[in-house]
Amino acid sequence: MLKINDVYAKAGDKEILKGLSLEVKPGEVHAIMGPNGAGKSTLGNLLAGMPHVEATQGSVDFLGKDLLDLEPEERAAEGVFLAFQYPVEIPGVNNMYFLRTALNAQRKYRGEEPMDSAQFLRMVKQKIKDMNMRDDLLKRPVNVGFSGGEKKRNEVFQMGVLEPKLAILDETDSGLDIDALKIVSDGVNQLRSSDRSFIIITHYQRLLDHIEPDYVHVLADGKIVKSGTKKLALELEEQGYGWLNQ
Amino acid sequence: MAGLINNWQEQAKQLINKTESDWLKSVREQALSKLSGLQEPNRKLELWRYADANRLSQSIAAAAEPRPENPLSSELTEQALVIRISENGFELSTDCPDWLKIKNIQQISENQWQEMIFSQETVVNLANVALFNAGVNLEVQSSAAEQELVIVYDFKDQDKWQYVSNRIELPEHAKVKITEQYKAGRLNLINVYHISDRAELIRLQDFRLTQSEQVVSFNQFEIASQASVTNMHVHMGGSIQHHLHRVNFNGNEAKYKSGSINKSFDNNNISDLVEVNHLYKNNESDVTHRSIAKDRSQIFNNAKALVAPGADQSEIEQDLKNILLSEDAKIFSKPELEVYADEVVAAHGSTIGALDEQSLFYLQSRGISIEQAREIMIESFEQEALVC
Ligand SMILES: Nc1ncnc2c1ncn2[C@@H]1O[C@H](COP(=O)(O)OP(=O)(O)OP(=O)(O)O)[C@@H](O)[C@H]1O
Numbered sequence: 014m015l016k017i018n019d020v021y022a023k024a025g026d027k028e029i030l031k032g033l034s035l036e037v038k039p040g041e042v043h044a045i046m047g048p049n050g051a052g053k054s055t056l057g058n059l060l061a062g063m064p065h066v067e068a069t070q071g072s073v074d075f076l077g078k079d080l081l082d083l084e085p086e087e088r089a090a091e092g093v094f095l096a097f098q099y100p101v102e103i104p105g106v107n108n109m110y111f112l113r114t115a116l117n118a119q120r121k122y123r124g125e126e127p128m129d130s131a132q133f134l135r136m137v138k139q140k141i142k143d144m145n146m147r148d149d150l151l152k153r154p155v156n157v158g159f160s161g162g163e164k165k166r167n168e169v170f171q172m173g174v175l176e177p178k179l180a181i182l183d184e185t186d187s188g189l190d191i192d193a194l195k196i197v198s199d200g201v202n203q204l205r206s207s208d209r210s211f212i213i214i215t216h217y218q219r220l221l222d223h224i225e226p227d228y229v230h231v232l233a234d235g236k237i238v239k240s241g242t243k244k245l246a247l248e249l250e251e252q253g254y255g256w257l258n259q
Numbered sequence: 260m261a262g263l264i265n266n267w268q269e270q271a272k273q274l275i276n277k278t279e280s281d282w283l284k285s286v287r288e289q290a291l292s293k294l295s296g297l298q299e300p301n302r303k304l305e306l307w308r309y310a311d312a313n314r315l316s317q318s319i320a321a322a323a324e325p326r327p328e329n330p331l332s333s334e335l336t337e338q339a340l341v342i343r344i345s346e347n348g349f350e351l352s353t354d355c356p357d358w359l360k361i362k363n364i365q366q367i368s369e370n371q372w373q374e375m376i377f378s379q380e381t382v383v384n385l386a387n388v389a390l391f392n393a394g395v396n397l398e399v400q401s402s403a404a405e406q407e408l409v410i411v412y413d414f415k416d417q418d419k420w421q422y423v424s425n426r427i428e429l430p431e432h433a434k435v436k437i438t439e440q441y442k443a444g445r446l447n448l449i450n451v452y453h454i455s456d457r458a459e460l461i462r463l464q465d466f467r468l469t470q471s472e473q474v475v476s477f478n479q480f481e482i483a484s485q486a487s488v489t490n491m492h493v494h495m496g497g498s499i500q501h502h503l504h505r506v507n508f509n510g511n512e513a514k515y516k517s518g519s520i521n522k523s524f525d526n527n528n529i530s531d532l533v534e535v536n537h538l539y540k541n542n543e544s545d546v547t548h549r550s551i552a553k554d555r556s557q558i559f560n561n562a563k564a565l566v567a568p569g570a571d572q573s574e575i576e577q578d579l580k581n582i583l584l585s586e587d588a589k590i591f592s593k594p595e596l597e598v599y600a601d602e603v604v605a606a607h608g609s610t611i612g613a614l615d616e617q618s619l620f621y622l623q624s625r626g627i628s629i630e631q632a633r634e635i636m637i638e639s640f641e642q643e644a645l646v647c
Pocket residue numbers: 024025026027029047048049050051052053054055056065098
């Protein structure tokens with residue numbers, strides 16, 4: 014599904030990713046851990062196409078396409094979804110309207126019929142129920158005045174509606190209370206399927222108690238320095254990242 | 260452009276010969292004599308600094324392009340009374356309802372005429388006093404509650420300046436919504452609104468011009484105690500649009516709230532100037548501007564509040580935000596406070612920037628094209644100025 018091959022990338026003027034390689038197959042869940050500033054968000058941003066994040070070397074193949082060659086909206090329509098570490102507030106734009114516009118833009122790109130508002134509403138109501146979300150958030154402007162946890166939940170809800178093929182969750186668990194963590198993990202688990210993959214960036218192994226990863230990687234100084242199974246996350250929790258400098 | 264003042268004078272002389280009542284003659288003569296001591300509008304003037312006054316004397320070609328769409332969702336209600344002002348005077352869409360008295364502006368009596376203070380800064384508006392030959396006097400009756408009317412400016416001749424003067428009076432307790440809508444014509448407009456105690460006015464100035472059309476307007480609001488005025492301006496397009504709103508609080512505990520959406524493209528030049536005079540205690544003004552300039556267009560938006568000595572407990576808010584959509588577009592935006600009283604609550608701010616890149620990316624990352632993302636962001640920006 015996703016093949017990142019020896020990528021070097023800059024964020025602004027600063028070289029952040031330095032020879033990163035990673036392969037994600039359909040249905041797999043990869044967790045990425047690593048110290049602050051290592052380049053984890055930069056990786057997610059690079060995949061989603063954030064401005065000022067640029068690959069200088071290497072390649073990224075997504076379902077047979079050169080991902081880095083696509084516009085952000087094309088990547089989304091191809092099935093890439095990034096749950097932001099810091100979701101943006103957009104005053105004056107209603108959450109529902111935003112989501113329907115997004116969904117229909119993606120459908121149009123894929124040559125599918127647009128969803129009318131009645132269909133959309135029905136679908137969204139079902140998702141709200143499935144994902145145990147509060148529906149009042151949908152009537153409000155996108156992320157405006159949402160608490161930290163509400164913003165993260167809204168990201169997961171958007172993921173549920175857009176049904177991406179590859180979801181990248183950037184610290185979606187940070188700032189969540191225990192119940193919210195459960196809701197968010199349930200949301201992810203419900204979406205897990207043999208043709209959908211996840212990259213989960215997190216600092217805490219507790220999330221991985223809820224979402225069982227196939228692989229755990231350590232990203233440090235712009236590349237993946239260690240890979241393992243869920244056990245690696247437990248070791249990291251005990252040892253921290255001091256060993257990286259030895 | 261040596262001709263502008265001369266032109267006004269010549270036309271005014273002809274008009275005076277044909278005029279009407281003696282008092283109106285003398286009003287015109289006074290304006291005329293004042294004009295002769297003044298210069299044409301130019302960039303040295305505060306109110307014309309960023310307006311392209313040269314365009315006022317250029318002849319303009321008939322418009323072929325479409326009129327910009329109204330960004331407001333609330334369209335005119337069907338049953339509203341429409342007053343159409345044109346070369347033929349005014350016409351009503353239905354019989355005059357009993358909550359309104361309407362007559363031609365030239366037919367008012369001398370004591371109804373409102374003296375306006377014009378200076379070099381407002382020389383173009385002064386020309387209107389010498390030259391107006393259309394417009395209406397509206398006397399809303401106190402029985403008016405939740406009534407609605409629309410004034411449409413619709414002149415056939417594209418090139419000839421039309422001078423329109425309206426006088427609108429709301430008695431105590433009246434409650435109306437008045438929309439002024441531009442349709443066609445080269446318009447120099449004066450509106451004087453009198454809002455009596457506890458009356459409520461909602462007014463929408465909907466001026467969307469094609470690329471060659473021109474409008475200059477001067478709007479004076481006289482607001483009595485406990486009255487409320489909510490004023491929404493939509494200014495889009497035009498070779499030149501120059502609007503000045505002057506608000507006088509003449510009593511206490513009244514409120515003036517205005518929201519402006521200014522949008523320019525191509526080579527448009529829009530000035531939107533709001534001046535609020537807190538002459539007495541305890542009044543509240545709240546002025547919001549949202550301006551968006553594209554291509555090589557220019558917008559000048561200004562909010563000025565003056566608080567007279569002793570006008571304590573005045574509350575003033577000025578919130579001016581601007582977005583530039585191209586490198587060649589220009590916006591000049593100035594909130595101004597001139598305070599001579601001690602106890603005043605005032606907040607003001609102005610920003611100029613581009614659309615927020617992070618927000619655009621957020622929308623794009625969900626599948627929305629960059630063009631649509633920009634539109635959504637612009638719409639959300641405009642929403643902040645919607646006051647009614
Ligand atoms: N636009 C930018 N310009 C310059 N430096 C940047 C830019 N974006 C990120 N950086 C820097 O790149 C480095 C990696 O940032 P990144 O956000 O990828 O780290 P991270 O691994 O996600 O860290 P955290 O765990 O704290 O979220 C940091 O030092 C950061 O300051």
